Amino acid sequence: MERYLATLDHEELYVRRGPRSGLFTIVAVHSTVRGPSLGGCRLWSYADNRAAVRDALRLSEGMTYKSAVAGLALGGGKGVIVRPPGLVLDPRLRRAALLDFGDTVERLGGSYVTAEDVGTATRDMTVIAQRTRHVSGLSRRAGGSGDPSPFTALGVVHAIEATCERVFGSASVRGRSMSVVGLGHVGLRVARLLARAGATLVVADIDRAKRDEARALGARWATPARAMTAPVDVLVPCALGGVLDHDSVTQLQAPAVAGAANNQLASSDVAQLLLDRGVVWAPDFVANAGGIINIAVEFEPGGYDPARARMRTREIGDTLRRVFDTAAVGATTPLAAAMSVARENLAA
Structure with a gap:
């Protein structure tokens, strides 16, 4: 040891x-x-x-920043x-x-x-x-809260709605085209929620057996590389991190990015590149906080309550709107704005 x-x-x-x-x-x-x-x-x-x-x-x-931005009493x-x-x-x-x-x-x-x-x-x-x-x-x-992935997916959808509101003027995803990259526990749930809400989907996964899921969703199947650069309204990265780098960002055709993957930026300066190219990015540690919010309810007085967890998860959309507003006022990136919110909460 x-x-x-x-x-x-x-x-x-x-x-x-x-x-x-x-x-x-x-x-x-x-x-x-x-x-x-x-x-x-x-x-x-x-x-x-x-x-x-x-x-x-x-x-x-x-x-740390995910919990802090969400206002949780957790590190x-x-x-x-x-x-x-x-x-x-x-x-x-x-x-x-x-x-x-x-x-x-x-x-x-x-x-x-x-x-x-x-x-x-x-x-x-x-x-x-x-x-x-x-x-x-x-x-x-x-006595626990069970699988957190449904809450992570729910929070991501609220984040996508807030991002659509910022970019297109309406939070509705109906009729919007989305490219969901990664159909794991969370990504597949996100895709299902978006399909149910009326979005048009392109989906991708490294596991080609997931093509059956694409058919069930009525979605178009693509390779992960093609899905990343698809001409859609919103790119929804839901696989592993580091997918947004100096090369991939220059090839994006989506004006908005919001997804479940952690650490989506290969480096922090990619946030500025996204801003310079006019792409609105929802910071991942804000968008995918639903799972930890759900788990945090386990620690609250009275024990776990799924209804309370859903209510708290819906607040992700409002948190992201605050981040976007802060970024706009300060003429800075959503990453910098989200980090500012996190540091305020950590200092408090």
Whole structure:
């Protein structure tokens, strides 16, 4: 076991090799200023452990700002279970890795609370909970809020509506063309909600088996590369991050971008490039906060209430409108405006 202080502005970085699985588990705690750091457990394959650490550091920082902008009494953290390239996790090894991660969380003494993320699900939280009580997003039967992805998707749709209002003068998505890139747990739900609301969809995923979902939605299937540059009203990135960089932004044909993916900007200066090109971007840590808002309700007096979670999730649209207004008044980017809101809340 090794424990390190991060060289960035994080409070703590904890790296540990699990004795059961032999896999590295990582927890990055960026901030506990507003409360315990909350962030999902990502089970993912990385080229090397340095890449996994960088991912945990960057994602945990994003969680701090996501919670702060949403006004939650939570800080930012992120957990990672590193799956070596090519390694297939059979049920025994997967369970061992989850138990190891639970031990890692427990050793942090409550400064970090985990939840599901890419590669994990509600049932995995139940396994982790055998080793630590610092787990959220447990099944409703176990007293938790269950799968947060429906709330993340709902919040993204409210963000898309606020973005449409800013760009087109109306929040309605009916008749608007949207390109949804990534049909995972959240992306597919976003696509279904948009289709139900009357949007015309282009959809894409690296898994070609998802073409059946496209047909069910009445959507046009495209490769992820083509979907990114499709001539649509709104680009909706819902896969992994870093998709908006200096090359891809110059090829965008959509005047608006709002989606569920974390860390959509390859670097912060891409926000200015989007602004210069007249593209309205909804900061991802504002748009995709529905999941953490839902989980935060678990910590409120009286326990979890899904109706209260839905009400709080709807406020994402109003938060984003405030961000857009702040950006317009200050002649700055939505990223800078959202960070300003986050820093005000962190200071408070």
